Amino acid sequence: MLSDKLNTVDYHWFLVCTKPGHETELCALIEREKGKIRNILEVYCPTHTKVYVRRGDNEQRQPFFDGYVFVLATQGALAEFLRDNDSGAYIWYNRKRTPDEKAVACIIPESQIRAFRDYNENYADKVIVLERSYTDYAFNAKMDEPNEIVRVVDGPLAGCEGYICRFHKKKGLVFRVQGIMPGSWLTVTYPNASDLHVIRLHNAEGDRLSIGTEKGRAVDLLVGILQGCGYRERTQPMLYELMEHLAADLSLEALCKYLQKQEEKALADRLAKLTTKEAELLINLARYEHDTPGYVKENWPRITFRPFLTPTSGIEMEEDKNEVELQHKDFAEIIRKVDITEEVYYPSRQEDGKTNTAYYAHIGMREEMGNLVFFANWDDFLREYFLTAGKANEKLVSGKVQKVRNEVTLTETEKLIESFRNYAPTLYKVLTEPDSAVKAVPNFKVGEELLNVFAIRSSAQEKEAAKDQLIKTCVRICKEINTTNHLAVWRRYLRTVWLHN
Incomplete structure (x- = not known):
């Protein structure tokens, strides 16, 4: 049978x-009668019709799905059944957007119903509906940086994306759920984010201010150019x-002219080729240096070897090459182009993607x-690691699970420990496996300085393989x-290792 334009069949x-x-009464009626009537296949009544609503510091239980039932049927059969059996019930129609538009019944896709049922039966009694809009939770005003954005990997909330926010000293996942009416959304929080298996998404609009600061990238840009x-x-x-x-004269053009007069032509020419974004980085750093004299000297008292991952090479590469070697006094620096794919999120558009x-x-x-010996500069990161010891180090590196007591239910549950073993398995292997080719080395001598590095040894014949592995x-x-x-x-x-772009 062909469907008609109103989808009644x-x-x-x-x-x-x-x-x-x-x-519940309507559901029972449909369940009881559907065996006698054709074309009404299934009825679903949300199991949780009240939720916690937070307004400020107050939480209240309020009706959520009060008065709604979902029915899988043909429109004609359902309309006829409701007319004959329950005069107080009716099919919801979408609002007309123009006077000439015909009213159309509200239809929920099967995939959305399935996701809604999973959510309602597993999480609806655990989430709190928030008063503020979803975008209000994008930024942490106390920390002056964007909140972390994550995606739930599995379970009924799989694929759900949201912000990690603190409520009463506990981390919660703030996300949106589609309301019953098309186009409507609710902002909710799942209070115990640690219960969920999530991955972190790169905030394409905000992380550049908090991961690898602008000042750090600006200094690295200049260091790379100078070297x-x-x-x-x-x-x-x-x-x-x-x-x-x-800092004295916020003009790159004036700086280039000054360098030309000082017969520093190569440097002047290189600075003249900076992109607009690179120039902005340097000017912003210069403004800060102007307002805070001595800032660069104080925060970069020694420059031995650049961080492991940077947004710029410093030295210009030929178009058909992705690697260049730069000779220093006591070692050679190998600079290799590395393409990194990241899952990103654009808060202003509320869209995700890959970059x-x-x-x-x-x-x-x-x-x-x-x-x-090949080595990578992880100085500050590994310095902090080498300061850990004893049971604390053991838990940080190799911890698996710990028992957590719920003071409300008086029960104990297992929770994954925040360890390298659980969340950074490659680092865990490097630090613990005796046969790991890559080693964490403290106080590695580089020129006149001592750095904490990841290093690998090789023969001259295995040079390329060792570089790749490190x-x-x-x-x-x-x-x-x-x-x-x-x-x-x-x-x-990690911000001192990977100057995130």
Whole structure:
């Protein structure tokens, strides 16, 4: 049989309205009679019709799905049944958008009903409806940075995306659920975010301010340019000189003219080729240096070796090459282009997607006892790790689960420990497996300085394989720590390793 234009002979999920409190009665009536009537297949009554609503610090239980029932049927059969058996119930129609538009019954897709049933039966009694709009939870005013954005990996909330926010010292997941009416949304929070299996999404609009600060990226940009222009041991004093000059006169054009007069033509030409975004980075840093004299000297007192992952190479590469070698006094620096794909979220558009960004991995190489040693600068990150010891270190690295007592139900449940083993497995293997080729090395001598590094040794014949292994291992560690909403402290330390773009 062909369907007509009003879908009266097609099977759909329809929204039926009845008197508040009469949902169960209507469901029982349909269940009892549907065996006698053709074309009414299924009825669903939401199991949870009250939810917690938070207004400020107050929580109240209020009706949520009061007076609504979902029926899988043909429109004709359902309309006839309601007319003959329950005069107080009716099929809900969508609001007309124009005077000439015909009224159309509200139809809910099967996939949406399935997701709604999973949510309603598993989570509806655990979430709290929030008074403020969803976008109000995008930014943490106390911390002055965007809230983390995560996606639920499995369970009834699989695919759900939202913000991790603190409520009464507990982390909750704030997300949106579609309301019963088309186009309507509710902002809710699941109070115990730690119960959910989630991955962290990169905030494409906000993270650039909080992951790898603008100032850090600006300094690294200048350092890379200076080293690429061959300044070597003069890089640090030249960095300070450039910043003092820019702070006094916020003009890159004036700086380039000054460098030309000082016969620093290569540097002047390189700065003249900066993109608009790169120029903005340097000018913003110069403004801060102007307002806070000595800021760069105080925060970058030594410049030995650039962080592992940076947005810029510093030295210009030929178009057909993705790797270049830069000679320093005591070691060679290998700079390799690395494409990293990230799942991102755009809060202003409330859309997610994937982005592929080019970064540059920096690893050092030097000879040692007839072999080659390759190393990556993870100085601040590993310094903090090497400060851990005893049971605390054991729990951080190898912890599995711990028992947590619920003071309300007086029961104990198991909870995953925030450990490298659980959330950064590559780092866990590097730190614990004796046969791991990549090692975490404290106080590794680089020139006149001591750095904490990840390193790998190899023969000259295995040089390429060793380089690949070190870079791939470090990239995996970066991505694992950056995508989990756990290990927050270590994600903060990661900012000194991966200057996120």
